[in-house]
Amino acid sequence: MKERLIFALDVEDGATALAWVERLRAEVGLFKVGKQLFTSAGPELVRRIVLNGGQVFLDLKYHDIPNTVAKAAIEALRLGVSMLNVHALGGMTMMQTMSAQVRQIAAAEGRPCPLLLAVTILTSASQSDLQAVGIDRPVTEMVVRLAQLAQAAGLDGVVASAQEAPLIRQACGPDFVIVTPGVRPVASAVDDQQRIMTPAAALAAGADYLVVGRPIATASDPVQAARAIVTEMASSASA
Numbered sequence: 223m224k225e226r227l228i229f230a231l232d233v234e235d236g237a238t239a240l241a242w243v244e245r246l247r248a249e250v251g252l253f254k255v256g257k258q259l260f261t262s263a264g265p266e267l268v269r270r271i272v273l274n275g276g277q278v279f280l281d282l283k284y285h286d287i288p289n290t291v292a293k294a295a296i297e298a299l300r301l302g303v304s305m306l307n308v309h310a311l312g313g314m315t316m317m318q319t320m321s322a323q324v325r326q327i328a329a330a331e332g333r334p335c336p337l338l339l340a341v342t343i344l345t346s347a348s349q350s351d352l353q354a355v356g357i358d359r360p361v362t363e364m365v366v367r368l369a370q371l372a373q374a375a376g377l378d379g380v381v382a383s384a385q386e387a388p389l390i391r392q393a394c395g396p397d398f399v400i401v402t403p404g405v406r407p408v409a410s411a412v413d414d415q416q417r418i419m420t421p422a423a424a425l426a427a428g429a430d431y432l433v434v435g436r437p438i439a440t441a442s443d444p445v446q447a448a449r450a451i452v453t454e455m456a457s458s459a460s461a
């Protein structure tokens with residue numbers, strides 16, 4: 223079950239990140255490198271984690287014109303990451319171009335292709351946040367619509383709240399990958415997340431991977447916190 227747990231390396235420098243990788247490598251399946259750490263430590267850090275046997279989800283949420291996103295994703299492929307993502311709101315052409323070019327270069331260069339994911343609606347967004355940017359449709363409807371768009375564009379899956387996982391499963395089928403941040407064990411601080419679920423409920427809802435950062439990183443014993451989440455995930459799977 224631990225292979226389905228992704229730890230968010232939301233830290234300020236490479237040395238701190240590598241220390242977390244050592245501390246949690248036996249407890250989690252992947253390490254997520256996001257905007258803070260990538261801006262600070264760059265591709266060299268990603269290469270180093272991969273070289274040391276760690277699997278990386280590069281969470282840079284590309285959102286740009288099709289050519290720019292495709293070329294950035296090709297460089298992510300060459301870093302050896304296991305997952306990368308774009309914003310589904312970047313649109314069909316952007317996602318199709320990225321997917322086609324990454325798959326073509328992976329085949330031509332003999333590299334394993336990472337899981338190509340699309341962020342639907344951020345788990346920190348509420349219905350009123352959507353309304354404020356002019357989106358009047360319900361969050362759930364937007365998430366399913368974006369997931370179907372990503373699937374039609376040839377992507378492997380989406381990043382979404384586990385709250386929407388059952389609807390995504392229904393719309394996109396059993397093989398479409400659902401990665402869920404906004405995971406909060408009971409009694410954990412919600413922080414800036416809005417659409418949250420517990421680890422057990424997220425798996426029961428159909429999530430394939432859970433992303434967890436602060437509930438582990440700020441725990442008094444992070445190793446124990448990660449183990450407790452994996453135990454909760456296992457109990458949900460066997461229920």
Ligand SMILES: O=c1ccn([C@@H]2O[C@H](COP(=O)(O)O)[C@@H](O)[C@H]2O)c(=O)[nH]1
Binds near residue numbers: 256344346381435
């Ligand atoms: O919709 C999204 C997409 C990405 N994230 C990222 O996941 C982690 C969550 O960290 P926590 O500390 O467990 O809240 C973080 O790196 C986000 O950038 C997300 O939360 N929601």
